[in-house]
Amino acid sequence: ALSQAKSLIDYRVDNENAIAKDVETYNFESCQIYCYGELLKTIQMAKLFEDSKTFVDMKLKQAPAKTLEDFELLMESKNRTPSREDLQKFVDDYFSPKGTELELWTPTDWTANPSFLDRITDPDLKQWGQELNNIWKDLGRKMNDDVLKNPEYYSIIPVPNPVIIPGGRFIEFYYWDSYWIIRGLLHSEMQDTARGMIENFMSIVQRIGFIPNGGRVYYWGRSQPPLLTGMVKSYVDFTNDDLFAINALEVLEHEFEYFVNNHSVQVKGHNLAVYRDSSTGPRPESYREDVETAENFDTPEAKEDHYSELKSAAESGMDFSSRWFINENGTNVGNLSHLRTRSIVPVDLNSFLYWNAKLIAEFHAKAGNVDKMTEYEKKAQTLLQGIQDVLWNEEAGCWLDYDMINEKPRDYFVPTNLAPLFVKAYNISDTEKISASVLSYIEKNKLDTFPGGVPNTLYHTGEQWDFPNVWAPMQYIVVEGLANLNTPAAKELSKKWALRWVKSNFKAYTDNFHMYEKYNAEEFGGHGGGGEYGVQTGFGWSNGVIIEWLSKHGRELSEGSGGGGAGEELQ
Numbered sequence: 001a002l003s004q005a006k007s008l009i010d011y012r013v014d015n016e017n018a019i020a021k022d023v024e025t026y027n028f029e030s031c032q033i034y035c036y037g038e039l040l041k042t043i044q045m046a047k048l049f050e051d052s053k054t055f056v057d058m059k060l061k062q063a064p065a066k067t068l069e070d071f072e073l074l075m076e077s078k079n080r081t082p083s084r085e086d087l088q089k090f091v092d093d094y095f096s097p098k099g100t101e102l103e104l105w106t107p108t109d110w111t112a113n114p115s116f117l118d119r120i121t122d123p124d125l126k127q128w129g130q131e132l133n134n135i136w137k138d139l140g141r142k143m144n145d146d147v148l149k150n151p152e153y154y155s156i157i158p159v160p161n162p163v164i165i166p167g168g169r170f171i172e173f174y175y176w177d178s179y180w181i182i183r184g185l186l187h188s189e190m191q192d193t194a195r196g197m198i199e200n201f202m203s204i205v206q207r208i209g210f211i212p213n214g215g216r217v218y219y220w221g222r223s224q225p226p227l228l229t230g231m232v233k234s235y236v237d238f239t240n241d242d243l244f245a246i247n248a249l250e251v252l253e254h255e256f257e258y259f260v261n262n263h264s265v266q267v268k269g270h271n272l273a274v275y276r277d278s279s280t281g282p283r284p285e286s287y288r289e290d291v292e293t294a295e296n297f298d299t300p301e302a303k304e305d306h307y308s309e310l311k312s313a314a315e316s317g318m319d320f321s322s323r324w325f326i327n328e329n330g331t332n333v334g335n336l337s338h339l340r341t342r343s344i345v346p347v348d349l350n351s352f353l354y355w356n357a358k359l360i361a362e363f364h365a366k367a368g369n370v371d372k373m374t375e376y377e378k379k380a381q382t383l384l385q386g387i388q389d390v391l392w393n394e395e396a397g398c399w400l401d402y403d404m405i406n407e408k409p410r411d412y413f414v415p416t417n418l419a420p421l422f423v424k425a426y427n428i429s430d431t432e433k434i435s436a437s438v439l440s441y442i443e444k445n446k447l448d449t450f451p452g453g454v455p456n457t458l459y460h461t462g463e464q465w466d467f468p469n470v471w472a473p474m475q476y477i478v479v480e481g482l483a484n485l486n487t488p489a490a491k492e493l494s495k496k497w498a499l500r501w502v503k504s505n506f507k508a509y510t511d512n513f514h515m516y517e518k519y520n521a522e523e524f525g526g527h528g529g530g531g532e533y534g535v536q537t538g539f540g541w542s543n544g545v546i547i548e549w550l551s552k553h554g555r556e557l558s559e560g561s562g563g564g565g566a567g568e569e570l571q
């Protein structure tokens, strides 16, 4: 299927099938409109649209060169200070509304009654499960043929297969969101759609060397938490199609090496990774917002550094959060001007890289490639040693991000502090000890006291990845991580939090008939807010996590009405 897919798209790399050796070799022609330059700057700074992302998602009516030429003529004719009306007219004349490149797509493998529904006893929850399964049809998108023929007219990155999008303003695929979307699809018995999305990512790695943050050219300088190998593992676990993993190995190795080579830092004698971006300038999709926060800096170099910190935080998926603030005193009190993402060694990224290496070794073992298996086992062990020596904190009883500027651990709660549990990045012989430490860390931070789930941090900054917001992927990492420990107390808490999350999401859904991008830790059934855009609905990863937990815990959720049990239990 991948080779079939390859023939569908214009690769634009030197030779059709080779994996791009270097990210720079891939050049998106439409980047001159959507990624940088005077046109982008002038239109975005004019604030023609409420949401800055709108403009960069619009299709060109003329080729990029002609558009730039005519824009230059406009600038010259207006003494380089066009009015808002001039710019609005230019946009109307040269761009089509956003989203015209995408068609609604009903997944061909969608079925009305996937078997996970049979595992839900409560009739209200079963009905909800059915409605969530229906939402896959609302979130399905297919690119029209013109995108494949004339990619330079679009900011969307062409991919061969249809996708499930997160929803709301996010009308293209997102890298890490797709991990939880794909797991939900697999529970909904939509293996073809799931495989198609994975193959899209593989084709992207083949074309450009890595997977960008999302499916738009303006995300070209950054990725997101590397979960492609985890997606392949999920697919293989559901289908037993080992050959799929074996055939994917070349691409998976390439993505792993890309991440390690482009994100590595030396800390306390270990090679670990940080989130990092390789482009220049503000985020195209939030251009004005970034220029405004950069006003706090005097020199072009300092502004450029700030842009880089913002984009590196976006690469982490947690844009934005006090998790990435380091102020003059070395604490997390501050605002966006204190972003120091590139100087913080994150627990999650290094755990995911460890997991990638372990899984690649596992897939090589399936293929009988003993040397390769040993090579990747060694890489995994080296990362594990770094995670233990640099990120495990005996005093806190948990893993902590590491501040390279002040050379100290960052003792602030983030769910990702528990990411090693999710990927088993610890010595299994230490399980009992780790379980006891982590449970007392949870108690010390009072994480079981929130009716709406485990908050992303304990600090209220107004940023969307801070208190009181709660995000489905983070609940998943914590809950599944605790379950992996397999000690009675950790298993009990894991199940309690999974059920609480399902019930709270159900309450939010019954109140407003929406699945949200983020929720509110302080309010049972409340949705999240804050950050630079309004709360979005849809919503891919939230649906994926609920479908998985309805499937796993559907029978235990049968007591009562299926409603507010967890909230009541806490009040």
Ligand SMILES: OC[C@H]1O[C@H](O[C@H]2O[C@H](CO)[C@@H](O)[C@H](O)[C@H]2O)[C@H](O)[C@@H](O)[C@@H]1O
Pocket (backbone or CB within 6 Å): 053, 166, 170, 174, 175, 176, 177, 213, 214, 283, 285, 286, 314, 315, 317, 318, 319, 320
């Ligand atoms: O437009 C602002 C930012 O939006 C995205 O980030 C948020 O939505 C993504 C899709 O659900 C999600 O992956 C990410 O974790 C969210 O913070 C985008 O990924 C950012 O790069 C972008 O600047």
